[in-house]
Amino acid sequence: MHVLLIEDDDLVASGLEAGLELHNCTVDRVSTAREARAALEQFGCDVVVLDLGLPDGDGMELLSTWRQQRVATPVLILTARDALDDRVRGLEAGADDYVLKPFELDELAARLNALVRRAAGRAMPEFRHGELRIHPGSGQVLLQEKPVALSRRELALLEKLINARGSVLSEEQLKDGLYGMDANVESNALNVHIYHLRRKLYRDVVVTERGLGYRLGPPPANIGGHQ
Structure with a gap:
């Protein structure tokens, strides 16, 4: 947030x-x-x-x-x-x-x-996305009922995508949400966080829209492990 x-x-x-x-x-x-x-x-x-x-x-x-x-x-x-x-x-x-x-x-x-x-049009504190459950207030994330440890910025990125309700967010919008207006952000920082979300959760949790930005992907299905 x-x-x-x-x-x-x-x-x-x-x-x-x-x-x-x-x-x-x-x-x-x-x-x-x-x-x-x-x-x-x-x-x-x-x-x-x-x-x-x-x-x-x-x-x-x-x-x-x-x-x-x-x-x-x-x-x-x-x-x-x-x-x-x-x-x-x-x-x-x-x-x-x-x-x-x-x-x-x-x-x-x-x-x-x-x-x-x-x-964002959500009444409940917990967000459910198929077998993925996120409670932003407590920072708890569960995939197939198993806890997944996310860093503060990984959680912030996931929450930002969730609150966009399927809309595409630009790289600058996501960086602002993660780092604020004064931080000196490395050029590949956002890509690193996206990589870690895909590795810890599942590959399509973040969808790249080339030339536009990123959006939340479809719910996880038939996951073998967390990939």
Whole structure:
């Protein structure tokens, strides 16, 4: 899950970034409304965590502008503003969830996973693809009821393909989801992760659409081992 974190408090942001990465998230952090607008234009994240008190504007106005521009990315407001009017305004402005500080990290991660599932049209936390079962929240992957150990980025790649619901994702879209906007990524890094997914799961789990990108392949069938 690729998270855009908009938070100007360094201590809160650092704790959130570290905690969400332990929940298999790729986190890009910005601290101003201007940076947030540029970041969302630059790459397609899965979900936004938005603080309302930003140094160059109000987060509520930023959210309203995005919704007026028909930006559909799920947004979770994370704020200390606990008045009922603020919560109502946030939801009416287009927030998908509203969480008060202080918060429990496990609950926040679960809420973010739920928003991403809902945006992808999935109600259940577990995704089933034939004999392949994936639980992104816990990082558990089972093939023919046998656990398969995936790295954080392999799991993120698989989840990105699942949430695309069969659509083709470009190499840049997948790299953004795995590494974020600031990472210095080697040119063959994505191909290495795809190779490992095919080796650990089955050959056609990732389908290459030449000149376009990649998509989730058909469910596994008649697998001998994991090849």
